[in-house]
Amino acid sequence: MNEHKTLTRTEVSVGDKLPAADIDITTGLVVCGALATRDFEPVHHSKAAAQAVGLPDVFMNILTSQGLMTRFATDWSGPEAIVKSVDLRLGAPNVPGMVMTVSGEVTTLDEDSGLVELAVIGENNIWGMHMQGTVQLTLPKES
Amino acid sequence: MTTDEQKAIESEIYAFVGQQVYPPTPAADDVNDAMIRQWAEIMGDTNPAYLDKDWAASSSREGTIAPPAMMYVWGQEGFQVTKGRAPNAMSNLVSTFDSYGYTGVLGTNVKQEYFKEVSPGDNITIEMIIDNISERKATGRGTGYFFETLSTFTDQHGEKIGTQRFKVLKFIPQEQPATAAPEGKLDVPSRIASPRGHDNKWWWEACDNGKVLIQRCDNCGALRHPPRPMCGECNSMEWDSIESTLDGEVLSHTEIHHPKIPGYQYPLVCAVIKLAEGTNLVANIVGCSPSEVQIGMKVKGVVEQIDEKTMLPQFYPAQSGRNP
Amino acid sequence: MIANVKNKAVIVGIGNTTFSKDSGVSELSLAVQAVKAAIDDAGLKPSDIDGMATFTMDTNDEIEVARALGVGELTFYGRSHYGGGAATSCLHQATMAISTGMAETVVVYRALNGRSGHRFSGGVAGDITTADAIHWGWYMPYGLLTPASWVAMFTQRWMHNTGVTKDALFEVAHSTRVYGANNPAAFFHGRNFDRAEYDAARMIADPLQLFDCCQESDGGSAVIVTTPERARDLKQPGVSVLGVAQCAADNQEQMTSFYREEFAGIPEMETAAKNVYAMSGLCVDDIDAAVIYDAFSPIVLWQLEAWGFCGYGESGDFVKDGALRTNGRLPTNTHGGQLSEAYIHGVNGIVEATRLVRGTSANQPKKAVNHALVTSGVGIPTGGAILGKMN
Structure with a gap:
């Protein structure tokens, strides 16, 4: 049944790098991400509101950043992994026209419980660090 | 307060x-499925645990989450x-x-x-x-x-x-928020430019045109950098300039880690370079990993466009084959 | 010709504010608190002050400090340039004013919100004067725009020339932190610090890592300088200025003297040292303890060489033998220095050097301290002074 492979705890080592992902920050992603997370604060869908707080354009809301960070982790792990926590620090805003590169690596691994911790960073090409933090996942024993 | x-x-x-x-x-x-599907589409998340009922039914969870x-x-x-x-x-x-x-x-x-x-x-x-x-x-x-x-x-x-x-x-905000760029154009930060005054404007204008010049005393021929209005050797205020070939040698170097400044590309290596003409110049070393930069290394420079507003000399390892 | 200032000016009062990362008060408030503390320490009244010396970088005008304190008339005010290079230059100004009779009692002060206000680590990209901006313009576009990056450039070449390693930089950083741990006024008070923490800290500009760099602090420091005649009537034992000098050497730039034939050195400090020794009639063997300006760990090493405690390139072995420790050849930065107490641009160092001669340092060496050296920042026009007990 399984064309969707999930990494097992024996297939992962501390220091493993996750495949980096480039995400185009478009107006569509910013506005639709805000709506998909039911965040209707005007700064995320109204350019005028964003400019009134000193930014050039609408900027990504936190729940979208958090969603992208989780996706980055589960894209790597596969669907049977269970997400235990997402802890992120926010940096510079993501604004349309930028490209955010997300990268990460395995920092801890508990083979008994299958709990892995990933250090993840998303940096945009204009202002640098947008989000930085950790995602914890539990990996299955066997596939 | x-x-x-x-x-x-x-x-x-x-x-x-x-x-x-x-x-x-x-x-x-x-x-509900509708909001999950919308969220997943927009995030670009194709995880079948959220989206694929058949797959999920046969997974360890026995259903979507x-x-x-x-x-x-x-x-x-x-x-x-x-x-x-x-x-x-x-x-x-x-x-x-x-x-x-x-x-x-x-x-x-x-x-x-x-x-x-x-x-x-x-x-x-x-x-x-x-x-x-x-x-x-x-x-x-x-x-x-x-x-x-x-x-x-x-x-x-x-x-x-x-x-x-x-x-x-x-x-307590330290300053007013920056005003939005005209027409909402994204204000991409560039490198911090040197101010231009009487004594250095000509040097930076030549750099804008792809040349690194070295000031030369008209009277005694001594070269000097950075430019200044009088020759320290003979006190003449008459001068012209020569163009550097940008052949050089690294006298010292440092890789800048912190703080990272908007508009600068990292890794970022700065070096003091002795030019073949005899004067020293501070510039960046590029075209190799920072750990490869050594004192005594021979380098070759070229004036490059760094960003929309900035032309600067950049130096490559002389033997790298990557140099201009 | 060597100036004749020996024993003509005496430090009679010292004062520090609390050092913090967020003072919550103005720089002027810090300045007057520090000056008042120094006046009280001396047993003087504000109206006894008739001269002031501070940094060109200080934002507190002498007349504002005077009005806030009720000083009244000032007959001398002089400022010294070049950042931390001004530390002992202010003492130099005070000594000249007193020995020539331009003033009788001069306060040297420096106060800054160096953490909660303008931070030096932010570099020179912000508001700076036009003349300076032209100078920094040769470095800013390349990203060489913080004090750490300029010092790193010298350090890399000096380590290359001499073979000195980070073991020596660590010893400078570690010795001051041990002192700071025992000084209640210091940021490092009560803290442990070891090689693992030093090595693990983030790189700032290679080879300098976080713990090679000084604090960024809010605070103020002041010292009161007066004539020997006046000093004899005051409550503290007088600490005489035995020699004080400033120097800008040939082909000098501010922090970026990269155009000398060999730039991994500080010839300006060598000249200042020679002149201070000549003025005081003392030699290197007479120095019992020191406060050596330590914005960054390697600059302490270069100064040990410039003042003749060891030869060029030998400072690494000198410090690794424990010379800077409390029982060593030259107990140094016993307040914790600017690496571990606070960064008050070296004026807290003049306070500590005075304490060392008085015998009141939090880390007072067991041996007698008859002569203490105190220096200004380097990489810039600089200087130093030797202090000793008043006769």
């Missing part, structure tokens, strides 16, 4: 600690927030900060922990309190306080499914 003012604000804000922002409130909608990162989404207030929010402990706290001049606001950290996965049909209840407020801190944005809300999420069985901690900085 005087100590008295600090005492006054702190006596007000610390009273908010422990207050409820939202009493336990069930979400208007149950966890909601993306854990949607935990806070289910209980969000709706479109009415564009017209303003009903007052609660958080908005009152924010107004208190504002009244003391702590008008700046910046979400700094969010941490979600998940104890139980939820599936379509479940209903999520959120309860939020103001959990803690820091002491006064000096930050890069200005002096301020961090406050943290703690949200607790339960399902329809009263089982705790997760928590969220959200930390916000309220600060």
Whole structure:
């Protein structure tokens, strides 16, 4: 049944790098991400509101950043992994026209419980660090 | 701010600690496939645990789940927030900060922990309190306080499914927000340019045109850099210049790690380079990894366009084959 | 010709504010608190002050400090340039004013919100004067725009020339932190610090890591200088200025003297040292303890060489033998220095050097301290002074 492979705890080592992902920050992603997370604060869908707080354009809301960070982790792990926590620090805003590169690596691994911790960073090409933090996942024993 | 003012604000804000922002409130909608699909499409998430009922039925979970990162989404207030929010402990706290001049606001950290996965049909209840407020801190944005809300999420069985901690900085802005760029054009930061005055403008204009010049005394022929109005050897104020071949040798170097400045590309190596003509020049070393840069290394420079506004000499290892 | 200033000016009062990362008060408030503390320490009244010396970088005008304190008339005010290079230059100004009779009692002060206000680590990209901006313009476009990056450039070449390693930089950083741990006024008070923490800290500009760099602090420091005649009537034992000098050497730039034939050195400090020794009639063997300007760990090493405690390139072995420790050849930066106490642009160092001669340092060496050296920042026009017990 399984064309969707999930990494097992024996297939992962501390220091493993996750495949980096480039995400185009478009107006569509910013506005639709805000709506998909039911965040209707005007700064995320109204350019005028964003400019009134000193930014050039609408900027990504936190729940979208958090969603992208989780996706980055589960894209790597596969669907049977269970997400235990997402802890992120926010940096510079993501604004349309930028490209955010997300990268990460395995920092801890508990083979008994299958709990892995990933250090993840998303940096945009204009202002640098947008989000930085950790995602914890539990990996299955066997596939 | 005087100590008295600090005492006054702190006596007000610390009273908010422990207050409820939202009493336990069930979400208007149950966890549902439509909102999950919309979220996944927009995030670009193809995880079959969220989307593929057949796959999920045969998986260890025996059914689809909601993306854990949607935990806070289910209980969000709706479109009415564009017209303003009903007052609660958080908005009152924010107004208190504002009244003391702590008008700046910046979400700094969010941490979600998940104890139980939820599936379509479940209903999520959120309860939020103001959990803690820091002491006064000096930050890069200005002096301020961090406050943290703690949200607790339960399902329809009263089982705790997760928590969220959200930390916000309220600060006294150090300066007015930057005005928006004209026509909303993204203002891409560039490298910090040298100011141009009588004694250095000609050098930077030549650099704009792709040349590195070295000032030469008209009287005694001594070369000098950086440019200055009089020759220290013979006191002549007459000068012309020669163009450097940009053949050089590294006298010293450093890789700049911190702080990272907007408009600069990292890794970033700066070096003092002895040019073949005999004067020294500070510039960047590129075209090799920072760890390959050595004192005594031969380099070859070229004036390059670094960004929209900046032309600068950049030096490559002379033997790299990558040099211009 | 060597100036004849020996024993003509005496430090009679010292004062520090609390050092912090967020003072919550103006720089002027810090300045007057520090000056008042020094006046009280001396047993003087504000109206006894008739001269002031501070940094060109200080934002507190002498007349504002005077009005806030009720000083009244000032007959001397002089400022010294070049950042931390001004530390002992202010003492130099005070000594000249007193020995020539331009003033009788001069306060040297420096106060800054160096953490909560303008931070030096932010570099020179912000507001700076036009003349300076032209100078920094040769470096800013390349990203070489913080004090750490300029010092790193010298350090890399000096380590290459001499073979000195980070073991020596660590010893400078570690010895001051041990002192700071025992000084209640210091940021490092009560803190442990070891090689693992030093090595693990983030790189700032290689080879300098976080703990090679000084604090960024809010605070103020002041010292009162007067004539020997006046000093004899005051409550503290007088600490005489035995020699004081400033120097800008050939082909000098501010922090970026990269155009000398060999730039991994500080010839300006060698000249200042020679002149201070000549004025005081003392030699290197007479120096019992020191406060050596330590914005960054390697600059302490270069100064040990410039003042003749060891030869060029030998400072690494000198410090690794424990010379800077409390029982060593030259107990140094016993307040914790600017690496571990606070960064008050070296004026807290003049306060500490005075304490060393008085015998009141939090880390007072067991041996007698008859002569203490105190220096200004380097990489810039600089200087130093030797202090000793008043006869």
